[in-house]
Amino acid sequence: MAAVYQALHRRVSSLICRLHSTYVRKMRYLNQLKEDDNLCRQAQTSGTFYLFHNLSPFLQKVGKKYLVPQLSAAEMRRILEKFQEAEQWIEKSVLVGCSDEHRPRFALDLGALDKSVIESELQGSFTDLRKALFVVDGKDSPLLASAQALLRWHDCHQYCSKTGQPTQKNPAGSKRVCQASGITYYPQVSPVIITLVSDGSHCLLARQPSFPPGMFTALAGFCDMGENVEEAVRREVAEEVGLEVESLRYSGSQHWPFPSSSLMIACHALVPAQRAQISVDTLELEEARWFGLEEIVEGLKREPSSSKRGDGSVLPWFPPKQAIAHQLIREWVQQQAA
Secondary structure, eight states, X not given: OHHHHHHXXXXXXXXHHHHHOHHHXXXXXXXXXXXXXXXXXXXXXXXXXXXXXXXXXXXXXXXTEEEOOOEEHHHHHHHHTTSSOHHHHHXXXXXXXXXTTOOEEEEEEOTTSOHHHHHHHHTOEEOOHHHHHTTBOTTTHHHHHHHHHHHHHHHHOSBOTTXXXXXXXXXXXXXXXXXXXXXXXXXXXXXXXXEEEEOSSOEEEEEOTTSOTTBOBOEEEEOOTTOOHHHHHHHXXXXXXXXXXXXXXXXXXXXXXSSSOEXXXXXXXXXXXXXXXXOOOTTTOSXXXXXXXXXXXXXXXXXXXXXXXXXXXXXXXXXXXXXXXXXXXXXXXXXXXX
């Protein structure tokens, strides 16, 4: 009987802890905002807003730092009063999160309005997201990426693919509905595998023609319909560099907003050293090659601006720390050192 009581007590205590968890309460509040349109509209009057202009986020430079301002609803209205239909603009916002204190956070794209007026009023500038992700604080990067991805999805799904009729956004922006067909559309992400291949003592990095000069990174590609992660890794490595993966292990994942909204699934893959001869698919890659530990360590220290030699050639450099490819390369270095 005592054992039953103790088990029941542990179960009740665990439930109470979960109910009082800041994270649990926050997630349940966000779900309420997505499901309750009236509650979400009320939240728009007390929440904060991240601004975009044609999918470029608004940043303010303070000293050497780039900040991502969160505008209050009152500040938003003050800005929008300079234009027509201010209230309708607020309704175009999408919910992207909330603080631990349950203050909702929205994103709003003002691409149809005069960019210079907004920049002048707020003393900042709209910046290309690729650049913004690498200059803002690390805690802001994921939110900007997810906000832009959601805004882009709404921009591309304004019409029903079955009827051709306009779709309507709910206040939170968590779905769009075609009134003519009754179909509900939800934002989707595309799974992408990114793999650091090793032969045991070297790792393989590659570059595409579109990359900045000197930049090498891990192999990556979209998962095909019906593939699991393991199959996608083996296929991409075989296609791009002509190698057969012997084993692989999962490392982590990261949302990445390019080209639209991708879930990067990061893995380490091992190929036999005796079968490590690269055969590059030139339709996909400009170059792929093996790097030793010393060259990788030096490349991680190198900035793009310091990669040029005196003779005009460019030294290899690797993705910055905000990218999951950087994490894979760091993990490989640590494994080699161990």
